[in-house]
Amino acid sequence: MLFSLPSIRTIGVPLFSLCCLYSTVSYAWHNDHQHPSTFDTDVVKLKEANQNSQLAYDIVKSLTVEVGPRIAGSSGDKKAVAWAEAMLSEMGFDKVYKQPVKVRNWERGFADARVVLPFEQKLVITALGGSIATPEGGIQEAVVMFPSLEALSASTKAEVEGKIVFLNTRMQRNREGKFYGKVVPNRVNGAIEAAKLGAKAVIIRSVGTDNSRFAHTGLMRYDDSVRKIPAGAISTADADTLEAMFAENKKVIIDVDMQAKDAGWQTSYNVIGEITGSEHPDEVVxxxxHLxxxxxxxxxxxxxxxxxxxxxxxKTIKDTLGQPKRTIRVVxxxxxxxxxxxxxxxxxxxKSSLENIIAxxxxxxxxxxxxxxxxxxxxVVQKSAGVLYQALAELGVEYGNNQSGGGPDVSVLPALGVPVFALKQDGTYYFDYHHTPNDTLDKIHPEDIRQNQLVWSIVTAYLANTSFDPRPAP
Ligand SMILES: [Zn+2]
Known part of the structure; x- marks a missing residue:
């Protein structure tokens, strides 16, 4: 058999055996959890439990194998929601529920591009998420290349009108992925800036650090006051080829045919699982x-x-340390x-309960x-979590700074007073695969994801089981 996890389609019978892969050990609740030495003991227990646990890896495996791609509002997304509800229930979460979210569904459709002049070549292209289609049969036009979005914006109608804009900015490799923020405006705003100057379409060098023939998709935006034009990304290898043609001072003409479409409103869901706090059920970690x-x-x-x-x-916290004092909410x-x-x-x-979120x-x-x-x-209290910082330092995780945004979906919370934290991961290779057909399970190293699982369990256990209270966010 190819996969050891029974499919979640068999809802009603035992769903899948993830939890059985993990040894379930429950400890009696101790009242002295606030004592620092008790936290140290918890850390030892979590480390022991983590040693042979493949749980995080097995969950990703189940999601990628049994559900696969799940663009918001698609049939894959609906499958993912059912999968997540079943998975959280099977894991023994005390409460599992979902929250409806209206989403605009978009379908990629067919995409093709080729250089017509000066040298015939096929280009690997993918539509950017949310792009409109080209007219049927595609667009064949001269290309004008810019090294950056700023250079495009500083250009003139005379240079751009009626052409296909090619935004060709290289992204550098970096552990924090800090060059993403520099390059991603090409993808998000390229169509708006190009259309302002009368371009017919925009293509970008993929926002990625690989040198492969996979193109990187991702969100793009339109501005209601600016004409909409189709937007795509070509692989970095194809961007190099195109750039080389410009280097010969030749006139470059390409043909782009992309048949993406808006597929209307759909309902998706935030899927939420809770382990109810034994002493402070209203206080939430x-x-x-994102699903x-x-x-x-x-x-x-x-x-x-x-x-x-x-x-x-x-799940590791519940199985290893027992019911937490505060509620742990997985969103x-x-x-x-x-x-x-x-x-x-x-x-x-x-809205009315955000103030109950500890972090x-x-x-x-x-x-x-x-x-x-x-x-x-x-x-005022940030430094008083020294016992936690110490435990993390022993795992090679150093305290960084107190200016975190906490991650994309929680970045909206600090402005509302909710404290956040971030466990920064080594992203050296992340942007080789990000948003490409190459984002698959084999890119995850079981040892690395196991370390993640341990570190998250330690931080979450600290926040859920001690009286440390970092509210409100600065
Ligand atoms: Zn993401």
Whole structure:
């Protein structure tokens, strides 16, 4: 048999055996949990439990194998919601529920591009998420290349009108992925800036650090006051080829045919699982990931990994330390990729109880090893969690700073007073695969995701079982 996990389609019979892969050990509740030495004992127990646990990995495996791609509002997304509800119930969460989220569904459709002049070549292209289609049969036009979005914006109508704009900015490799923020405006705003100058379409060098023939998709936007034009990304290898043609001072003409379409409104869901606090059920430690993915790969590193990590962390705490004092809430957000839609819905549906969140965080950067702990905690108490910082330092996770955004979906929370934290992962290779057909399970190293699971369980256990209270966020 190819896969050892029974399918979740068999709802009603034992769903799948993930929890059985994990040895379930329950400890009696001790009243002295606030004593620092008790936290140390908990850390020892969590480390022991983690040693042979593959839980986070097995969850991602189940999601990528049994569900696969799950673009917001698609049939894959609906399958993912059912999968998540079944998975959280099977894991023994005390409460499992979902929150409806209205999403605009988009279908990629066919995409093709080729160089017509000066040298005939096929280009690997993918539509950017949300793009309109080209006219049927495609667009054949001269290409004008710009090294950056700023250079495009500084250009003139005379240079751009009637042409296809090619935004060719290289992205550098970096552990924190800090060049993403520099390059991603090409993808998000390229169509708007190009259309302002009369372009017929925009293509970008993929926002990625690989040199492969996979193109990286991702969200793009339109501005209602600017004409909409089709937008696509070509692989970095094809961007090099195109660039070389310009270097010969030749006139470059390409043909782009993309048949993406808006597929209307759909309902998706934030799927939520809770382990109810034994002493302070109203106080919540919120740990999260996003359930949706792009449609090109199977959404393993983005963000099946996060789903596995935070779910496994919560379950490990319950199985190893018993019921937490405060409630642990695992939120699997809908529609992150198309603009934090589930996150905003979560805020509006929970407005009156946001102040009960002790701290929130999201795992959404693959499964690379965690090396840094950042927070946005009330500065008055931020330093009093020394016992936690010490425990993390022993695992090679150093305290970073108190200016964290906490991850995409929880980034909307600090402005509302909710403290956040981030466990920063090694993202050296993350942008080789991000939003490509190559985002698949084999890119996750079992040892690395196991380290993530342990670190998340330690931080979550500390926040759920001690009286440390970092509210409100600065
Ligand atoms: Zn993501």
């Amino acid at each position: 919120l740990i999260s990931a 949706d993915s792009w449609d090109e790969g199977t959404g393993a590193i983005d963000d099946g990994a996060g789903v596995g990590i935070v779910t496994a962390a919560a 699997l957000y809908a529609a992150e990729e198309i603009g934090l839609v589930g996150a905003r819905q979560y805020v509006s549906a929970n 929130a965080a999201e795992s959404d950067f693959g499964a690379g090893k965690i090396y840094q702990f950042d927070t946005r905690f009330n500065p």
